[in-house]
Amino acid sequence: MWRGGEPRARACDLQSEAARAASRHFEERHAAVLRYLFCVCGNHADAEELTQEAFLRLYVEIRDRHEPPNVQAWIFRVAHNLAIDHLRSQSDAGLAVTLGGMAEEIADAADSAEQQIVERERRQRVRQALAWLSPQQRQCLELRAEGLRYREIGDVLGIQISSVRTFIVRAVARIAGRTDV
């Protein structure tokens, strides 16, 4: 999360109310949107570019119409659609699943060697489980981890709330090591 002083000063220099509101929303939500887009796209540069584009669309929405009642869900939906369009324009390879691979390269931060081994094994198990998840299950999990309600997730992904429930339950059960759900 941004903590510096200069960007705030710049945001205050923005002339219109819509621009200031968009800048404020960017400050509050860009990290979450970036994380989600990175999960979908698998590329940091693309995720950053799409994040900027999504919030610029929020600015246009506020300027030309009004601020959406639920900005968080709105911005995630626009970001999701942008990501889908971006991936389709890139190739037909489908959605990227990146989290499992990314976490593999990270050093363990546990205190003792035993804890490190336990943590590593646990993470390995989670990564293996994640590799089995469908893109929609991953997206549902990601959006839930960002604090969206099931109904909001359904609206972002354009699916029924019952499907969201099923995706999340099966994904969590898979991570928990259960396959009978």
Next chain:
Amino acid sequence: MFSNWRRWRLSGERHTPDEDLLLFLDNEVTSWRAARIRRHLDLCWTCRVRMEKLQQAIHDYVAVRSQAAAAGGEDSTRLQMEFDRRLAAREKPPAAGLRRLRFRMPAAAWASAAIAAIALGATQSVSGRAALGRVFSAVTGWAAKPEPAPPRPAFPPVAAVPHVASTKEAAHPGAVPVDVAPIPSVVPERAITRREIENAKIEILYTLHRTGACLRYPLEVAAGAREGLQVRGVLENAEQKERVIATGRGREWIRFDVVTEAEAIERQRGRSVAAAADGEVVHGSAPAVQPLLVRYFRARVRLEDAGPLIVRFSNDSLDRAATLREHAWALRRLAENFPESASFDAIDRAHAWLLEEMMTDHMGELRGNIASLQRKLSEVFPSVAEPIAADPKDGERPRSWQDAVRLALAAAETIERATRQCFASTGGGQPDAETAEAELARSFAPVAARINVLQALVERGFDMHNALRRKPAPMFGAPDSPKR
């Protein structure tokens, strides 16, 4: 939604399914169902262990995810600065954009335009050539001189115009009239549509809901056909006030007369002291059911612990009764703002979704608080949990959801009043334990009946809620959202 629950109940299985446990963890079940699951978890170790496994899985996923995000190494400051720069560029007037576009025109286009202008210029008339020149100069920015304007009739010099003093100057010689009346606008103000008013009303109510100001604070949202929307009342703090006012930003037809609690007290201070001190009556004597409470708690705990437990039990019961009444009031506020004559067609679907969410929240809380109050009281007073024949007039079916909400509020107020009568002294003489118990049974009889009626009414509300859900309302219809 109910299929799993029903399947679970009908199958005779004693454990809660994983799906329900996860929904319970995510707070995606209704309050009464959450209470049921919680009761089951209190008793069932197996389900508790399974729920902990699910929690551990979520914990593992979040840990892996946060590590992956940290590895991304995002530079928030740089991103924010980049975004602000792009925003500032978007804020510039469109003319600047056109100018940039002009200089980005490829050389071939410049040459084509010049050749076309020369070729046409040789064949066209003088006026046609002038018009083409104006178009060409507008596109290229070249200094093609426009045709000289026809000479205007010469006005006499300023000094030659005789000064005619106005009536004000004549009355006050030497005074400069500064209070010039504004020129009336020839463009009539845009009429505010009913849809805009209804949507704004829902947005303001939703802001109140999200800030928690929909409970226990009086705030009125009144809509007039010509006056637009008027919001007035008292809120808890400055942040709530700011957020409510921010909801109406950019819409001048919404007028706010909102004060915080501190500001209201400050206003009140200027008035009569007696009016300001008009608060809740504090009763000094013990509650009517004190002997029963003492008997109950002394039988279970040590003598010195009974006192604090009685106080806690009384306060908790009163709090729950007050909370359920507050939620009933919040529902009534929604019903008042959307009377029977109002149609859901007059609201955007996104706003209908917000209204639905507010109603669902309050109905769930209402149901949960009734159940928890009844459960709590039945620990000490078993008669509260006994089934009591409902009054025939309680069986009247409400005509609409607004009607149902009014009846629900009446029932909630009955419950709260009866609870207060039990736990607060009415100022009369102290009855003996038997008399108090009998009075207690009588006072709770209508409450128990009302609880049943209230549950039926809330279910009626859920029917309305489900009817709304049959027409799924998308949250937004942003034209900028790329279509999938």
